[in-house]
Structure formats: C-alpha cells, structure tokens
Amino acid sequence: MNSLAKLLAGAAISLSLVACVSGGNSSGEMEIRSGKIEQINPAQITSSHHTGLGAVVGGLGGLALGSLIGNGTGRDVAMAAGAIGGAFAGNEAQKNYDQPKPGEQIIVRLKSGVLVSVTQPVSSVLQVGEAVFVEGSGTDARVVPQY
Structure with a gap:
C-alpha cells in the first residue's frame, strides 16, 4: 500500500504544478485599443474555478496525510477517512470562491467604429461618454x- 500512497502523492503534486502553468502570449505584449464608453450595465461575474477541483485536491491531500498514520488495516482506514474528509473540506473551501460577484458590462465604441463589450468588476471611476x-x-x- 506504501507504493500506492507514493503514487497518489506524486499525482497530487503533478496536479498542483499543472494548475500553476499559465498559457497564452509569453512575450508580455498586450493589445490596447481606445474609444468611448456608450453604456454601462450591471452584471454578475461567475467563478472561473473548475467545479470539483477542490474536492479532488482535498481528497488527495487527505489520502496522503492518512497514509502517514499507522500500519496495515489501520493505515487503510486512516487513508480512506483522510480522503473522504479531505474531499469534503476541499469542496467546502471551493464554495467560497464560486459565489458570483457584482460586475458591470461596459460597451465601448472604438475609434474604428466597432462596439466592444467587456464585463469586469465594478469600477466607480468609469462613466458613460468617457474616453x-x-x-x-x-x-x-x-x-x-x-x-
């Protein structure tokens, strides 16, 4: 069972490292366009977290901690209890991040005449007609x- 615990601990570490990798443009360049705000509408911003990821990571962590306790059948019970408890705790922790947050949909007419809609957190400094x-x-x- 010790090799299973090592395998699961390695999987948990690999999963956490993969979650830290960012994709996209690595050159650091960003496109910037200019225009004027035509409308600002209230909106809700939903979470971008993956559903169930907290339970998976918590379960793997609990399993790894449970493997450090006891020997034989006692260790198996500790691993099962750790995995279940960790999954429950990870799921509850993720719920804190899954709540929608207040935002605003901002419609901007670019200098080229194209309308662009951006939803972002509320900003009290932006007003209709502003450049x-x-x-x-x-x-x-x-x-x-x-x-």
Missing part, C-alpha cells in the same frame, strides 16, 4: 480610463 482604453482581449480584456 477609455480597452486592454487585452477575450476574457482578459479590461476597460481603463484615459488620463
């Missing part, structure tokens, strides 16, 4: 005022 920059693209896009 802004749209930084980035896709889910990473943000609207910031031109000063």
